[in-house]
Amino acid sequence: xxxxxxxxxxxxxxxxxxxxxxxxxxxQTVRIxxxxxxxxxxxxxxxxxxxxxPFSRSTVDGYAVRAADTHGASASLPAYLDLIGEVLMxxxxxxLVGSSQTAVVHTGGMIPPxxxxxxxxxxxxxxxxxxxxxxxxxxxxxxxxxEGEDVKSGExxxxxxTRLRAQEIGGLMALxxxxxDVAEKPRIAILSSGDEVVxxxxxxxxxxxxxxxxxxLSALVERAGGAAVRHxxxxxxxxxxxxAARQAFHQNDIVVITAGSSVSSRDIxxxxxxxxxxxxxxVHGFAIKPGKxxxxxxxxxxxxxxxxxxxxxxxVVGGLILPPILRRSLGMHADQWDAQLxxxxxxxxxxxxGREDYQPVRLIQAENGILAEPVYGRSNLxxxxxxxxxxxxxxxxxxxxxxxxxxxxxxx
Amino acid sequence: xxxxxxxxxxxxxxxxxxxxxxxxxxxQTVRIxxxxxxxxxxxxxxxxxxxxxPFSRSTVDGYAVRAADTHGASASLPAYLDLIGEVLMxxxxxxLVGSSQTAVVHTGGMIPPxxxxxxxxxxxxxxxxxxxxxxxxxxxxxxxxxEGEDVKSGExxxxxxTRLRAQEIGGLMALxxxxxDVAEKPRIAILSSGDEVVxxxxxxxxxxxxxxxxxxLSALVERAGGAAVRHxxxxxxxxxxxxAARQAFHQNDIVVITAGSSVSSRDIxxxxxxxxxxxxxxVHGFAIKPGKxxxxxxxxxxxxxxxxxxxxxxxVVGGLILPPILRRSLGMHADQWDAQLxxxxxxxxxxxxGREDYQPVRLIQAENGILAEPVYGRSNLxxxxxxxxxxxxxxxxxxxxxxxxxxxxxxx
Numbered sequence: 117x118x119x120x121x122x123x124x125x126x127x128x129x130x131x132x133x134x135x136x137x138x139x140x141x142x143x144q145t146v147r148i149x150x151x152x153x154x155x156x157x158x159x160x161x162x163x164x165x166x167x168x169x170p171f172s173r174s175t176v177d178g179y180a181v182r183a184a185d186t187h188g189a190s191a192s193l194p195a196y197l198d199l200i201g202e203v204l205m206x207x208x209x210x211x212l213v214g215s216s217q218t219a220v221v222h223t224g225g226m227i228p229p230x231x232x233x234x235x236x237x238x239x240x241x242x243x244x245x246x247x248x249x250x251x252x253x254x255x256x257x258x259x260x261x262x263e264g265e266d267v268k269s270g271e272x273x274x275x276x277x278t279r280l281r282a283q284e285i286g287g288l289m290a291l292x293x294x295x296x297d298v299a300e301k302p303r304i305a306i307l308s309s310g311d312e313v314v315x316x317x318x319x320x321x322x323x324x325x326x327x328x329x330x331x332x333l334s335a336l337v338e339r340a341g342g343a344a345v346r347h348x349x350x351x352x353x354x355x356x357x358x359x360a361a362r363q364a365f366h367q368n369d370i371v372v373i374t375a376g377s378s379v380s381s382r383d384i385x386x387x388x389x390x391x392x393x394x395x396x397x398x399v400h401g402f403a404i405k406p407g408k409x410x411x412x413x414x415x416x417x418x419x420x421x422x423x424x425x426x427x428x429x430x431x432v433v434g435g436l437i438l439p440p441i442l443r444r445s446l447g448m449h450a451d452q453w454d455a456q457l458x459x460x461x462x463x464x465x466x467x468x469x470g471r472e473d474y475q476p477v478r479l480i481q482a483e484n485g486i487l488a489e490p491v492y493g494r495s496n497l498x499x500x501x502x503x504x505x506x507x508x509x510x511x512x513x514x515x516x517x518x519x520x521x522x523x524x525x526x527x528x
Numbered sequence: 529x530x531x532x533x534x535x536x537x538x539x540x541x542x543x544x545x546x547x548x549x550x551x552x553x554x555x556q557t558v559r560i561x562x563x564x565x566x567x568x569x570x571x572x573x574x575x576x577x578x579x580x581x582p583f584s585r586s587t588v589d590g591y592a593v594r595a596a597d598t599h600g601a602s603a604s605l606p607a608y609l610d611l612i613g614e615v616l617m618x619x620x621x622x623x624l625v626g627s628s629q630t631a632v633v634h635t636g637g638m639i640p641p642x643x644x645x646x647x648x649x650x651x652x653x654x655x656x657x658x659x660x661x662x663x664x665x666x667x668x669x670x671x672x673x674x675e676g677e678d679v680k681s682g683e684x685x686x687x688x689x690t691r692l693r694a695q696e697i698g699g700l701m702a703l704x705x706x707x708x709d710v711a712e713k714p715r716i717a718i719l720s721s722g723d724e725v726v727x728x729x730x731x732x733x734x735x736x737x738x739x740x741x742x743x744x745l746s747a748l749v750e751r752a753g754g755a756a757v758r759h760x761x762x763x764x765x766x767x768x769x770x771x772a773a774r775q776a777f778h779q780n781d782i783v784v785i786t787a788g789s790s791v792s793s794r795d796i797x798x799x800x801x802x803x804x805x806x807x808x809x810x811v812h813g814f815a816i817k818p819g820k821x822x823x824x825x826x827x828x829x830x831x832x833x834x835x836x837x838x839x840x841x842x843x844v845v846g847g848l849i850l851p852p853i854l855r856r857s858l859g860m861h862a863d864q865w866d867a868q869l870x871x872x873x874x875x876x877x878x879x880x881x882g883r884e885d886y887q888p889v890r891l892i893q894a895e896n897g898i899l900a901e902p903v904y905g906r907s908n909l910x911x912x913x914x915x916x917x918x919x920x921x922x923x924x925x926x927x928x929x930x931x932x933x934x935x936x937x938x939x940x
Contacts, residue, residue, distance in 0.1 A: 150728075150743070151743055151746070154747045154750060154751065168909055168911065169909070170732070170734070171734050171735075177791060203735070204723075204735075205722075205723050205724045205735065205764075205788070206723045206724035206733070206735050206736050207733070207734075207735045208733060208734040208735055209734075209735070224724060224737070225724075225735060226734055226735045266905055266909040266911055266912070267909070267911055273911055273914060274914060281747070281940050282743075282744040282745075282747035282748050282751070282843060282847075282940070283744060283843060283910055283913035283914050283916075283940065284914055285743050285744060285747050286740040286741075286743055286744035286747075286839055286843065286910040286913075287740075287910050287911055287914045289728035289738055289739065289740050289743045290728075290737075290738050290740050290839075290909075290910055290911075291738075292728055292729065292730075292731070292738060293728075294728050294729045310617075310618075311616075311617050311618040312617045312618035312636065316562075316701035316702075316704055316705075316706050317704065317706045318704075319704070320582070321618075321619075321620065322582070322583050322619075322620040322621075322638055323583070323615075323616075323617065323618050323619045323620055323621070323637065323638045324618050325636070325702075326701055326702050326703075326704060327701065328698040328699075328701050328702050329698075331562070331563055331694075331697050331698055331701045332694045332695060332697060332698035333694075334563070335566045335693070335694035335697050335698075336694050338566060339566065339694070352617075376617070379589060379634075427698055427702075431694060431695060431698065435694075451893070453869055453891055453898075453917055453918075453939055454869070455867030455868055455869045455937075455938075455939045456867055456868075456869065457865055457866070457867045457868065458870065479865055481863070486865075493678055497580055497581070497678040497679070497702075498695055498698040498699045498702055499580065499678055499679055499685055499699055499702075500678070501695035501698075502685060502686060502695050502696055502699045504695075505865055506865075525867075526867075527865055527867045528693050528694070528695065
């Protein structure tokens, strides 16, 4: 336990960071076609230029009437109305429905002036071409959607900072906004450091490993709405790493360095991040497993992030801290709902009080529900996560979790 | 209730469809760079070309030893070993650790031949440059990851049909696979029919509405890994719609038509889908709200889908049926985990027994947990879904759900 005493609980670390960093000084925007905007974050409030529905319309197929003309009508004592015409779909209703008159309307069609209700087709009979039998009374407003019932003219229907889903794309199209301003993707520099790291296309010599973190973190960044800019692999050399870090810092909005596995590499990383700008390092060391050697800082308004070199640690802790930082970079609303999947643990999970554990699990559909089975990998090799469907969080105050316990699994 | 008697429960409809459609005759593949493969579905089994770790390595900073040389060692009675050198990171260990000898190793570094355990730095002292005091005994294998412990040579580490997440991208890079075969995105034709529908860039006349469904369904398709091919808006005219549908059918892998709001438009849609190929329509009408007029069919091996013209219905029911159909088109594994969010209903939800209801809800973070508040919109306008975070499913056998009930919310 002592090793966690000087470490910061992850939520406290993120709170401190978020209090110290108010986001970019200005959100850069770019104008794009709405049809290509899925997943982008809108940078303007969207106001309804007209009410929706834009005119009162029928919700059924039937006859537009004056409700008063149907009072007391029943199957045994129908009301008789003069049929004066039909409101065709896609046209303006140029009929005027007067007293004792009616007109055919279709679902979604415009209510003709004079009418204040619609009677459903099945509640009528049409004995003659010019007459309709009304078999049921309707109230004023029945089967009608009133103009502006959904959206008033000038109402803000989509707030700036909203990530656009299918329905927002549809809503924008409904209002005729075929081009919109969205936040530019923040540029996240990713540097891998470590003497032992070689590019994936190279054959590693014994003692070397291929660069994984540059690519897993790029994928994380892309999924969270950022633009990953890979600055390559840098040797565990103070001068080389400092030069690479400064360049990355000047050219991008956020800097992420994954440290090499050696102690000296980790020391160099924190020193260099500290010198990039003010105020420098805020948190060095998270009370979390995996991911303990995580660093959070700010340099002249830009987030600075140091992640462990271990690929599992980098991906787990990166998955926790990068999305909220990217959301703020994009000018998104603070609230964010993370879906999880309830499951039951197949075995006891050990954990140390004082730190948060994130245990990769595989999900199994069993007869009595979904089971979460831990995936262990002593080396924390990336394939531990390939075999897993999600993570189970073991809270800091818990001494592990018992078999059978209901847990919420955060899917990757 | 009678109106639902002839309708098929959604799960039954999908089961019937999935039993009748075995997927595309062959998955078309395309070779792409692994770094661009996030979210794509891999079309080949990935085998490990070498074991992982590729050599036995240390999990700590310390000294490689022969475990036998440390037996009985303690702080009061240390063992003394000759320091013969250091295994530098990123290099092959060319030292041979003999009896009573030791060598410095770093975390992740190669275990030198002869050694069978590693003792942690903190359990040692180094009184002389050439001698190390061992203050604790270690067992054979301690602090060592054995070659192949994670992945054996030739083992299938990623199965074909897997959608690639960040960790699979990393795993492929770890093995040196910088290019891979992925499934081509299936082409989903989307046609909007309806006399009242105009393109979003046009100013609708009274009685007209802008096309929303082409764009919301395109977004759904893209998110599910398909390529949406918009075939535009077609009038409610049998000849025009048939011609457009045949062209869409010949040029694409799946055809989706959203019907216009009129009864005749819906009738034309089902007739045309039925004639595209064998066996034709499988299901006409789902016991679901919204989405009742949904059509599922197969024409000569291609899925044929008719969706309601109402934008909320199209998006809700499209969100249920398109993802599983696309997964099969992509050759994905059947199992799929859908994360949801538990919440409590703020009010009673009404529903009719015999049909499944999908109620849009807004989520609210309250002191005692997350609340789900229904979002109502009489017209089923798309902004109902813009205001919502997800859907609550009310099962067919339920007569609504009471306020306070714990529900699982499917986030959009």
